[in-house]
Amino acid sequence: MDPSEVDFLSEKQHVKILPNFKEGRIFLISGDLGPFEPGLTAEVPLWMAVNLKQRKKCRIIPPDWMNIGQLEERKDEEKEREYFTEMPSKSYLELASLLLKSARDDIPHADEVQTLIKDIWEIRMAKLRKSINIMMQEKETHARLDNLTHLEINSIRPFLTSALDRMHILRCNVVENPSTGTDY
């Protein structure tokens, strides 16, 4: 999947905004939104939030988990646990990137937040690479990966699926020709 499509999907998530305009309910095809009152929080999809922010029509309220305290806790937990923790969103990195790019002034301690999220991502990716190695070595034929997020899955998809496809072919050949040995 193209990275632009991963971003596209992540933009469906809802975030809270503080509009500076007044408008009644909006009936989008994908659902009803609003009404919008200056100074009162409203919930809109990320793609709309970013658009309104850029046109200076709102401030964006970062999600609860996007603060230093909670992120530091998550980072510690991710480091300690062998398996993947559950992330607050299946598109946490895309969401964070987009907000840090388009609404940085609405995020307290943006620099630290950015670093922490990047750290968490890297810890998870390292775990992912390790799991893949183990999967290859153990010649697993399937795997369960509940807490992987969209971007993480997408980043390993090309390599992992084609490697497993090939291994499957080899395995089938061995089954058909047992005399050629089982070590492949």
Added chain:
Amino acid sequence: MFGEKALELVKELKRSGDGSLPPYNEDCVRQVLDEMKALFEQNQKDVSATVAGEGGRIAGVQLRHASLERNKRCLLAYVYNRMEKIRDMRWDFGSVLPDDVKNNLNEHELSWFGRYNRSLAKYMRSVGIDLTQDSKPPKSLYIEVRCLVDYGEFETEDGNVVLLKKNSQHLLHRADCEHLIRQGILEHII
């Protein structure tokens, strides 16, 4: 060696990779087909002889048959793979092929392209959507641009009118100003 010419065709295609399609190799194709004819005729002779009681010909027949199959496979791969590249050009270049591309196609390939074009157009009309547009998802973010010349008024998709004066800066959707950037009227500020 049987099948050498056929292999040349395949190699030629592989060499061109993702680049432009080389001219249709009439000569080489003709040579492969001639070889196939010769192999077939020799096999027919051998089979008749075997039926008439002569021995020792089976191996030869088998070898020639294998060569025939290989030649067929290479030739079909050559034609089919060229066809796939020509097909993909409809999506990359549009319904009119540039001259330098057209010159490398033979008449049957050109006619194939025409039929493909018509078939695709019919499908798109019937579903009511042009599939050759929108190859990337829409972006939410505006891009910042600087106007390089005095262009005048410009209406965006939203109906906002912007005055593009030299050195003015604007926030626009990529879809709105892509063509202006390409023409050198606007400059993307990164």
Added chain:
Amino acid sequence: MAENKERGSLSDILNDSVDSEINEDEGEEVTAAEVLERLEQAWLNEKFAPELLESKVELVECMLDQIKEMEENLKEAGKGDLVGSLHRLEIQRIRYVISSYLKIRLKKIEKYAFHIMEPSNDKTDYISRLSAEEHVYAKEYCKNVEDLLKSLALDDMPPNINSLDKKKSVPQPNLDSYLFMKVLQPQEQVELDPDDQPTDLEEGAQHLVRYSVISSLLENGAVALT
């Protein structure tokens, strides 16, 4: 919605137009939002599945109708409005999903044209998965390709090998391709691999498996590709 609506504000005009209740043939009422969700999942399923899936063209048609209606009202309401621009952004997004979905299907039809159109008892009936328009397209595509192979190669070959074996020598999808799926409805005792014990699939779980193992679950909506 009020009977005598004053067609004053833009919001009123636009709100009037969106039919939030769409009646499906079976009498089931679905909202436009739900149709869009289903279309988006159909798009992802089609994107990641190695073979052509069942056509969900009715979802496409429904969305195109919604878009058309919305665009009519936007025209009526005039330009330069905040709400109008937001509607337009949404329309762009939906158009993209529709376009990508149809394109992915078309590419699969082209890639496996002969395999799809060749009737056979021992494989999936792909023809039943084609929409009426796709069926026409597939037929024309096969004929076009076959004519080319014949005129440039096959017709000049010796008589005993001058035909195309449409059952064997044509591209076929790899049904054992690996992919990622998520479980929508819990399933009991599913065999994820012939060498392993069957496992229960929990709702919300994500698995990396071979397509062939879950293709029927995908068909009935128990799992989705991700």
